[in-house]
Structure formats: structure tokens, C-alpha cells
Amino acid sequence: MTTEERVREAAVRLFAERGFHGTGIRDLAQAAGLSSATLYHYMGTKEDLLVEIMRTSLTELIGKAEQITGDETDRLVSLVKMHVRAHAEKPRETAVVDGEMRALTGERREEIVALRDRYERFWQDAIDDGVKARKLKVADPSVARLALLEMCSGVSRWYSPAGPVNLSDLTIQYAAMALGMLGAAR
Amino acid sequence: MTTEERVREAAVRLFAERGFHGTGIRDLAQAAGLSSATLYHYMGTKEDLLVEIMRTSLTELIGKAEQITGDETDRLVSLVKMHVRAHAEKPRETAVVDGEMRALTGERREEIVALRDRYERFWQDAIDDGVKARKLKVADPSVARLALLEMCSGVSRWYSPAGPVNLSDLTIQYAAMALGMLGAAR
DNA sequence: CCCCTTCGATCGATCGATCGATCGGGCCTG
DNA sequence: CAGGCCCGATCGATCGATCGATCGAAGGGG
Numbered sequence: 001m002t003t004e005e006r007v008r009e010a011a012v013r014l015f016a017e018r019g020f021h022g023t024g025i026r027d028l029a030q031a032a033g034l035s036s037a038t039l040y041h042y043m044g045t046k047e048d049l050l051v052e053i054m055r056t057s058l059t060e061l062i063g064k065a066e067q068i069t070g071d072e073t074d075r076l077v078s079l080v081k082m083h084v085r086a087h088a089e090k091p092r093e094t095a096v097v098d099g100e101m102r103a104l105t106g107e108r109r110e111e112i113v114a115l116r117d118r119y120e121r122f123w124q125d126a127i128d129d130g131v132k133a134r135k136l137k138v139a140d141p142s143v144a145r146l147a148l149l150e151m152c153s154g155v156s157r158w159y160s161p162a163g164p165v166n167l168s169d170l171t172i173q174y175a176a177m178a179l180g181m182l183g184a185a186r
Numbered sequence: 187m188t189t190e191e192r193v194r195e196a197a198v199r200l201f202a203e204r205g206f207h208g209t210g211i212r213d214l215a216q217a218a219g220l221s222s223a224t225l226y227h228y229m230g231t232k233e234d235l236l237v238e239i240m241r242t243s244l245t246e247l248i249g250k251a252e253q254i255t256g257d258e259t260d261r262l263v264s265l266v267k268m269h270v271r272a273h274a275e276k277p278r279e280t281a282v283v284d285g286e287m288r289a290l291t292g293e294r295r296e297e298i299v300a301l302r303d304r305y306e307r308f309w310q311d312a313i314d315d316g317v318k319a320r321k322l323k324v325a326d327p328s329v330a331r332l333a334l335l336e337m338c339s340g341v342s343r344w345y346s347p348a349g350p351v352n353l354s355d356l357t358i359q360y361a362a363m364a365l366g367m368l369g370a371a372r
Numbered sequence: 373c374c375c376c377t378t379c380g381a382t383c384g385a386t387c388g389a390t391c392g393a394t395c396g397g398g399c400c401t402g
Numbered sequence: 403c404a405g406g407c408c409c410g411a412t413c414g415a416t417c418g419a420t421c422g423a424t425c426g427a428a429g430g431g432g
Contacts, residue, residue: 003407018288021207025392035409037394046392099285102204139359143351146344147337147363154336165329173325177333181367189381211418221383223420228381232418 007032007042011049016092020050020103050100051108057093058115061086065122072130073184079126080178081171083152088167091156098153123149127182137183148178193218193228197235202278206236206289236286237294243279244301247272251308258316259370265312266364267357269338274353277342284339309335313368323369334364 010031014023025046029036043049064086068078087094097116104112124145130136138144152174159165196217200209211232215222229235250272254264273280283302290298310331316322324330338360345351 019205019207021205022289024390026390036392037410038408040393041407103208139355139362140351143356143359144363146340147360150340150343151333151337151367154333154340157336158332165326169325170329173329174333176325176369177330177367180369181337181363183362183366210416212416222418223384224382226419 003032003034004042007034007039008049008053012053012092012096015050015053015096015100020046020096020100047104047108050096050103051112053093054097054101054104054112055115057090057097058112058119062115062119062122065119068122071135072126072133073135073179076123076126076130076136076178076182077175079123080148080152080175083149084155084171084174085167087153087156088159088161088170091159094153094156098156120145120149130182130184135185144182148181151177151181189218189220190228193220193225194235194239198239198278198282201236201239201286202281206232206282206286233290233294236282236289237298239279240283240287240290240298241301243276243283244298244305248301248305248308251305254308257321258312258319259321259365262309262312262316262322262364262368263361265309266334266338266361269335270341270357270360271353273339273342274345274347274356277345280339280342284342306331306335316368316370321371330368334367337363337367 007028010028011023014027014031018027025036025039028046028049029039032039034042061083064082065079068075068082070078101109101112101116124141127136127138127141127145127148131138131141155170155174159170161167193214197209197214200213200217204213211222211225214232214235215225218225220228247269250268251265254261254268256264287295287298287302310327313322313324313327313331313334317324317327341356341360345356347353
């Protein structure tokens, strides 16, 4: 593993555990096994590091969402399973993406927000199409999207691979709950 | 409005917007219209302030949860409506409770975590009872509780009273989605 | 009524510590 | 001996918190 990767892993872990503002440069350096000066040989600013973590994670999610095809219900189920799996397998990365956006400033913030909006568009489209096709029944599609995304993203806040819950089962459970809450025809 | 209340309101707003570690004593003082020295006349440490905000908010939620009665499904619906309403009416307080727990240290953390656990117990009991009574159908009641709570708490992350969504409608929508995702008999 | 004391409220100045970031130089390897 | 890698030392800024001093209002004795 390269030093850059070690820095990145340390940052992901600490940002997730203590938050961006709760993590100091010296904490980061120690976790990566470097001095704080050497740290700057492998990264830009602390905010650069955060942006890069978020960009990588969001770009990966978007890439996976783009590959999803099928009818309205299939797409929604695939989105949920993919999202839940990602949040369970990489809880720290996704928790940082979901929770530290407010730490970004200026243009970087806009860039990351745009990526997030682009990703959430897949969800909105899947829900809207499902409603149009009368396969889903929701009072307000936008509210449904927000509620569904919060539910699925929340996985990163509690899931532990060491816990009793099998990951494949988990994605299936979430897909079933998603269909239920969206009033899918049974 | 007393000065203490002004300090508290400023703290809630800034903690919610920038996070605990992202909010400085001087930011707090300026928002409350005081000098940083005077601020300490009205509060203990910064962490004291955070603990008090969380304790008040959680105690209020628990108080409301205790008043809920009815059969299994009724209790669940009432919990969802109460929770969503609270998170929509006081999005900043609840966002602080949900998002800044990691900023607490030592015993204060344990105290607040205990309050949260006590509140979530109401949800677990309602779900478990519903499953026992065969009015709900979920694969794993604990996973269902976590998913449901994340969904409902997420309201504080996006709801705006100035937005197009009526609050009473919102609580009804969420109750319907909750019943759907838990496989309630229709 | 007037002076003197008391006290809550307030603030400018400042504390030691830590923040994010930088610099010059040492060490090792090719 | 040139260049990538690394770090001790240090920068100015800001952190959370505290200090002594000052203000005006309230109260009580003469």
C-alpha cells in the first residue's frame, strides 16, 4: 500500500469518527505514521483531502447507478441494493460524504453538491417513472425520495461487518422495505 | 427573552449549521450579542452548552413518547407523526442531537446515549409488539427500527417550514410510508 | 436625601495550548 | 552527488477559557 493510500485511509477513518473539524493535522499524521510536515508531501490542504474523498466516493456511486437498467421497479430495487451495499461495505467513506458537506467552502462545495444532486437524480427518476407506470403509489415523489435516501444512507451510521446481520440479507430487507414504503403493487 | 435563552438559541443555530467543532466561542458570542467573556457569565463550558441542548431535546421527545397509547399500529403511527413533527418544527435542535453526539466525551456522552437509547426503546417495543400481533411483517425488527428511525430523523436535514410541504400532510405521508415499509396489513 | 456598599453584568486584554501550514536541512538511495 | 523522502522547528492565527476592572442599579444607615 502506498503512503498516499495510507494517508487517505487514516483521513477517512478520523473524519468519520471525529468529524472534519474535530480532526487535527497532527492526529492525521500520527494515524498515517508520518510527521505533520511529511503529511504535506502527500496531500494539499486538509480540505483538499476531504474533497478528494468525497469526489471519489460520489463518482463511484454515480458510476454504479449508471449501469443500472430494467423496468421501473427493477431499477429502484437495484438502486437500493447497490446503495445499501456501498454504505455497509464502506461506512466511513459514505458517512463522511453524507455528514461533512457543510465543512466544504466555496467552489469545492458547489462541485460536491452537484455530484450529489446528480446521483440523487437517478433516485428521483426511478421513483417518478414508477409512479407514472402505476407500479408505485406515493403522495409526494420528492418527499418519498428524501425519506428513502435517508433511510438507506443511514446504514453507514450503524452497520458493522462484524455484527450479526448478513450483508446480502440486509440489501434484500431494505429493498423490501423500500417497495413497501413506496406502495409497490404486491 | 432572557440572555440565557439568546445564548442557547445562538448555540443551537451555529451548532446545527457549522457543527460543534466548527463553531468557535467568538462566533457564539457574536451571534448572541455578547463578548466572549460575558458569554461565560451565562454558561459553563462549550460542551456544557451542547449537553444541555441535547438533554432538553431528548427529554422532551421521551416525554411525548410516554404519553402515546393505543394498539400496536396506533402507537407506531403516533410515534412517527410525533417524531416527524418534532424534527420539522425544531430541525436545528434535533439535527444537533442526531449529529453531534460524537463531540461529547466521557460521562456526558454516556448520559446522552442512555437518553437516546431510552427513546429508541419505545420504537423497538412498538415494532416488536406489532410483529407479535401479526399486524406488521418485517424480516428483522432491529433492522426495521434502525431504518425507520433514520428515515424519520432525516426530516430535520431537509425540511424547511418555508417550503411547499404542509407539516400535517408530511406527518401523514411518513406514517403511511412507515406502515408500508413494515408490511402493515392493508 | 445622600453617601457608601454591594452585586450582577459586561468587556478588553490576555492566558497557555493548539490550529493548519511552511521552511530549511538531513538522510538515504541510485 | 543529485533527488526523492522525511522531519524538527517554527510560523502567525485562532482556539477555549480566565483575568482584573468597570459600569449602573439596588439597598441601607445616618
